[in-house]
Structure formats: structure tokens, C-alpha cells
Amino acid sequence: MPKRVAIYSRKSKFTGKGDSIENQVEMCKDYINRNIGQDVEFTIYEDEGFSGGNLDRPKFKKLMHAIKSKKIDILVCYRLDRISRNVADFSSTLEILQSHNCDFISIKEQFDTSTPMGRAMIYIASVFAQLERETIAERVKDNMLEMAKNGRWTGGKIPVGFISERNTFIDENGLPREITQLVINEDEMNLVKFLYEKYLELGSLHKLEVYITQNQIKSRTGIMYEKSTLKIILQNPIYVKANSDVIEYLKNNNWSIYGNTDNVHSLLTYNKTEQTKKNGKFIKQNKPLSERFAAVSSIEGFIEPELWLKVQEQFANNKTKFPRLGKTHNALLVGKLRCGRCKEYMLIQHGSVSNVTGKKRFYYTCSLKRKSHKALCDNDNAKADTIERLVMLSLKQLSYTKEEFLNSLKEQYKEKSKANSIGIEKISLEKSLLNKRNQIDNLVEKLSLTSDISEVLVNKIKTLESECKDIELKIKNLELEKSKLKIDMLSTQIIEKHLNDCRCIDTLPREKQKEIIDCLIDVIYWYGSGRGNGGIKIKFIGSDESDEEVEYTEEELTKILQNGLSGMTCI
Structure with a gap:
């Protein structure tokens, strides 16, 4: 019976020509014919355009399926890293081969898994293959950083006010190369300058956001600018015609600087954040201040240094005047409460101190109303203690009809x-x-x-x-x-457990109340009637979209509870 031999070849880049892959296959065939003989059946598996960093490759998966089906006696490849550059992946692949009586041969390294020494050498070689991969990745990263220090745009989200262009040039070896450059978009850049001037005029990010919302000023994608985006625009040195004063400001704020300023070109910033894996998810976090740097770029600046520095000074003054106070109110309804008129989320807002109780008042206010200074929504604010009491009364009422609700x-x-x-x-x-x-x-x-x-x-x-x-x-x-x-x-x-707790929800800790609200309520709508009062409509979990929501006032709910909760149902 002829030996069933599978040849696997891989190439990271897709070219459509496949020269490298075809060469790998031919070398594997020659090796098998010389060392095993002519009585073999070849099956070819080729993955072109796939990295060796993982095993998510279509032909490789098909190959492993054939091996598990015991249709392959020997797997041959040109080099170990054609299978994988990752030690863990290679090790798991080798275990599958051994468990299904499939030998493995790498012709470049002359390894054969039919012997203990061959298996040991393969593991050692795979470690070096992973080391090579990580070294290449580190080298690419270092190269990108060196490009950055020379002021080269290394990619990413294009800042407001710029467009990207690809230009061709001839390098020192006479070879054609392509480079991506940022070019000023006059219309957008005039808007950027307007934002700088308007920020100084108004004096705060909040007031600037209100102005933007009231005047419906939107981005190129049709989205209104919010505080976070405005802050990035107003603090980004990519817009400034860098001079010695700008450099001195950045150095005083723990930035390392590369390049010489000419009062024409702007600065690009790098190494501010990094991607890390936490709890199985990739997240972006800030890097230490000592690692970030800025470099004089080949991009022409647009904002005059004096204007840019005045804006940074205004940010510093605002930070001194309005320090971050931290969390002062454990808001129960944030994330659940929406404005009944415009359907936007409602946010917690500080009020004055009550002369009667001596406690600070808190309100829920419509986010759109706040951003537009009532131009786009004028729903009245909700007193936090009033609306939270309304919600807890409605949950208490629900607990008395829990059997119907659960059924x-x-x-x-x-x-x-x-x-x-x-x-x-x-x-x-x-x-x-x-x-x-x-x-x-x-x-x-x-x-x-x-x-x-x-x-x-x-x-x-x-x-x-x-x-x-x-x-x-x-x-x-x-x-x-x-x-x-x-x-x-x-x-x-x-x-059911939360419904039982609703009977005494007003006596529970706020953390427990928040947990119950999050579990049992989909959304709450607020309809203000003045002076912090009004009514709510609640949509409980499991309610059908076609169900009509029922509006509650505090007087109605209190009366229902006093009269034995007859005649009203919750949605």
C-alpha cells in the first residue's frame, strides 16, 4: 500500500504568482522520492497570504481534518515555521500528529518525529522560530519609532483638518517607494482655527460643546463634536507652527522632543498609549509619561504658536479653577433613565445645599438639553430623590403582583x-x-x-x-x-429573588437597590412638570415592544400601595 504523504506550504504575502509555494512543494516531493521511494500518494495543501502567527488558515484546517480522519501517514513541510511560528501552536499540532500516527518531516532542519531525538530537536527549533517571530516584531516596532522620531506619519486615525495622500519617491538605492503624508484640508482646518478662537472666547470646554450643539456643527461623518473630541483637537500639537516657545512648553510637561523647529512645520506625538490584554480582552491604556515623545514633522502647521499656547494656558487655568471632585452621589438611575421628550440619556447634576436638611441637592438632567442650553430640548430636570422614590415605589408595587409578572x-x-x-x-x-x-x-x-x-x-x-x-x-x-x-x-x-427583595427595597443599601433596578428595568422615561416634579413611564424586562407604557406619579403609586395594590399593572 502506498504511503499517503501530505505536503504543506505557506507564504505570508499573497502575490498571485506562488513561486515560493511551488518551490516548497517541489523540494518536499524530491526529498520524499529520494528517502522513501516512489510508492507514495501526494496531497498538496497550500496557504498563500496567511501568517504563521496562528493556525487560522483554511488549507491547514483541512489538512488537520484529514490527519484526524487518519488519511495521512506523513506530513512534510519545507521548514518548521511553515507550520507555525508559535511554540504553543506547534506543540499542540505535534500532539495531534502523534495521537493519529502521523509522522512529521521538516526537510530544511532534517527533523523526523519517528525518533525521540527528532521530537526533542523539533521542540527546540520551534522555540527559536517563535524567538525569530518576536524579534521581527520588535524590530518592526523599533523601526516605526525611529521613523516617528524623524517626524514621519506612521498611520492611524487621520486628524480633523487633514487628508492623507500617497506619494512615490526614489530611495538611495534607486528603487521606487511609497510614503503616506498628511495634507491640509482648508475647509476643515478653518473650522479647527475657529474652535481654538471660540474656546478662548467662551472660556471652557462645556460652553464650547454647548455652542457646537446649538449650532449643529458636525464632523465629516455627520456627528456633532463632543467634549472628548474637542479636547483632543485643542491640545494636539499637529496643528501648531512649532517654535521654541512650543518646545519649551512641551518639555515642561514631560515630553521628549526630537528635531529642530522652523516656525512652519508641526509636531507629531507618539508612544502615548499601548494595547494590553486584561481579563481576555485587549484594552488601551496610557503609557508612562517618561516614554512619550513629540517630533518635528514634515506636516505644515496652521495654528499660530501664540494662539495654541493661549489655549493650553486656558486648559491649565480651568483645571486649577475646577478641580476634579470625584464621585459625590451614588446615582441609582444613570444608564436607565431617559428624557421622555427627546429620548436621550439623563445625567446626574449637582444642585445647591438645602436650607432645611443641610444636604446637597442632586438632579437628573437631559444630556441634550444640557449640551444645547435648552435649544434642542427643554424637559424639566428631575429631583434625584423624588424620581428615585418613584422608581422604588413602582418596584414595590411590582413585588405585589410578582406571580403574574413571573408567569x-x-x-x-x-x-x-x-x-x-x-x-x-x-x-x-x-x-x-x-x-x-x-x-x-x-x-x-x-x-x-x-x-x-x-x-x-x-x-x-x-x-x-x-x-x-x-x-x-x-x-x-x-x-x-x-x-x-x-x-x-x-x-x-x-x-424572582429580586422581586422578593422589592417588598423592602426602600430599606436596602443603595448598591443593592441599583442591582435590582438594573436587573428588573429596561428603561425609564421622565416627563417633567416643573420645579423638579413630574411623572415616569417604566418598561420592565420582558415587556413587549407593542405594550403601552403606563405613567406613574408619586401620588398614584402611594395610593395604590395604601389600597392594597388593586387595579393597576406594571409594564
Whole structure:
């Protein structure tokens, strides 16, 4: 019986020519013919345009499927790093090969897993392959930093006021190169200058944001500028015609500076943030101040140094006048409370100190009303203690009708619940998928034996592959639906516990009250009637979009509680 040999080749960049891949395959064939003989069956797996940093490659996955199906006796590649540059990935691949009695040969390193020494040497070589990969990544990073120190634009989000252009030049070796440069967009840059001048006129970011909102000044994507974006624009030295005064200001604020100023070109800033992995997620965080730097760029500045420095001075003055006070109110409804008129979120706002109680007052105010100074919304503010009491009264009322509420939720989940039918449908789909996979394997085998009807066979294989993907997607959706049903049923137990706690919600700690509100309420709408008073409409979890919301006032809810909670239902 002939040896079944799989040859795997990979190239990081896609060129469409495949010279490197074809050379890898030919060298592997020559090696096998010389060392094993002619009685072999070759199967070629080629991935062009895929990195060795991970195993997410289509042909490699197909290869591993064939190995697990015990259709391959020997896997051959030109070099170890064609399989993977990552030690962990390579190690897991090697374990799969060994568990399915598939030998591995790397012809460049002359490694063979049929011997203990060969296996040991492969692990050592894979460590060096990963070291090479990490060294290349570090070298690229260092190169980018050196480019940055020379004032080169290294990519990223294009700042307001600029557009990017690609220009071709001839390097010192006479080879054509391309470089991306930022060029001033006159219309947008005039807006940037206007923002600098208006900020100085108004004196604060908040007032500037109000002005922007009232006058509907929007970005190139049609979004109104908010405080965070305005602050970035007003503090970015990419706009300033850098001179010695600007450099001195930056140095006094812990910036390292590269290059010489000419009162024409601006500054680019680098190394301010880095991406790190935390709790399985990639997040962006600030780097130490000692590592950030600015470099004189090849980009022409637009803002005069005097204007730019006055804006920075205004920021410093505002920081002194209005220091960050920290959290002063444990707001229960932030994130749940919306304005009943414009549907925007409502934010907590400080008020004066009460002459009666001596306590500081807090209000919820519409974010759009605040930003536009009532130009786009004039809904009255809500007294924090009043509206929070209204919400807690409504939750207490809900606790007295909890059986009806829970039954309604369970009925919804029951209607969705098709656990048995899901299982039957999944088995049927898996059977159909297996059948189609077998058809593909048979067609691939026929394709290797004949070329007369290759086009017909290839088209059939493509059709079956497409059908397989559809089936796999359906199976995945069924699994997700089944998981969701389990979560839904578990949620009802948590909801029931919170409903029991609602009987005495007004006596619970604020952290517990917030937890109950977040669990049981989807959204709250506020309709002000003046002097901090008004009514609310609450949409509880599980309510249908077509359900009519019911408006509550404090007097109505208090009366309901006193009269035994008859005649009113919550949504």
C-alpha cells in the first residue's frame, strides 16, 4: 500500500504568482522520492497570504481534518515555521500528529518525529522560530519609532483638518517607494482655527460643546463634536507652527522632543498609549509619561504658536479653577433613565445645599438639553430623590403582583423553548453535514484520479462546501438558541429573588437597590412638570415592544400601595 504523504506550504504575502509555494512543494516531493521511494500518494495543501502567527488558515484546517480522519501517514513541510511560528501552536499540532500516527518531516532542519531525538530537536527549533517571530516584531516596532522620531506619519486615525495622500519617491538605492503624508484640508482646518478662537472666547470646554450643539456643527461623518473630541483637537500639537516657545512648553510637561523647529512645520506625538490584554480582552491604556515623545514633522502647521499656547494656558487655568471632585452621589438611575421628550440619556447634576436638611441637592438632567442650553430640548430636570422614590415605589408595587409578572416571563420563555425539537433538528443537520462531507471526500478522490471532468467535479465540490457552511451555521445558531434558553430559565430564578427583595427595597443599601433596578428595568422615561416634579413611564424586562407604557406619579403609586395594590399593572 502506498504511503499517503501530505505536503504543506505557506507564504505570508499573497502575490498571485506562488513561486515560493511551488518551490516548497517541489523540494518536499524530491526529498520524499529520494528517502522513501516512489510508492507514495501526494496531497498538496497550500496557504498563500496567511501568517504563521496562528493556525487560522483554511488549507491547514483541512489538512488537520484529514490527519484526524487518519488519511495521512506523513506530513512534510519545507521548514518548521511553515507550520507555525508559535511554540504553543506547534506543540499542540505535534500532539495531534502523534495521537493519529502521523509522522512529521521538516526537510530544511532534517527533523523526523519517528525518533525521540527528532521530537526533542523539533521542540527546540520551534522555540527559536517563535524567538525569530518576536524579534521581527520588535524590530518592526523599533523601526516605526525611529521613523516617528524623524517626524514621519506612521498611520492611524487621520486628524480633523487633514487628508492623507500617497506619494512615490526614489530611495538611495534607486528603487521606487511609497510614503503616506498628511495634507491640509482648508475647509476643515478653518473650522479647527475657529474652535481654538471660540474656546478662548467662551472660556471652557462645556460652553464650547454647548455652542457646537446649538449650532449643529458636525464632523465629516455627520456627528456633532463632543467634549472628548474637542479636547483632543485643542491640545494636539499637529496643528501648531512649532517654535521654541512650543518646545519649551512641551518639555515642561514631560515630553521628549526630537528635531529642530522652523516656525512652519508641526509636531507629531507618539508612544502615548499601548494595547494590553486584561481579563481576555485587549484594552488601551496610557503609557508612562517618561516614554512619550513629540517630533518635528514634515506636516505644515496652521495654528499660530501664540494662539495654541493661549489655549493650553486656558486648559491649565480651568483645571486649577475646577478641580476634579470625584464621585459625590451614588446615582441609582444613570444608564436607565431617559428624557421622555427627546429620548436621550439623563445625567446626574449637582444642585445647591438645602436650607432645611443641610444636604446637597442632586438632579437628573437631559444630556441634550444640557449640551444645547435648552435649544434642542427643554424637559424639566428631575429631583434625584423624588424620581428615585418613584422608581422604588413602582418596584414595590411590582413585588405585589410578582406571580403574574413571573408567569408572563415564563410563558415567553416557554413559547421560545424548543429544547426537544432543537435536539432533533441538530441531529438531522449533523447527519446531513456528515453525508455532504463524505460526498466531498469522494469527489476529491475522483478528482485526484482524473482530469477529464475536473471542472464539473470542482464546481460540485464548491457547491457542497457552500451547503456545508450553511448547515454548520444552522447548527451553531441552534446551539446558541439552546444555551440562551438555559440562561433564560436561570434568569427567572434571579428575577424572582429580586422581586422578593422589592417588598423592602426602600430599606436596602443603595448598591443593592441599583442591582435590582438594573436587573428588573429596561428603561425609564421622565416627563417633567416643573420645579423638579413630574411623572415616569417604566418598561420592565420582558415587556413587549407593542405594550403601552403606563405613567406613574408619586401620588398614584402611594395610593395604590395604601389600597392594597388593586387595579393597576406594571409594564
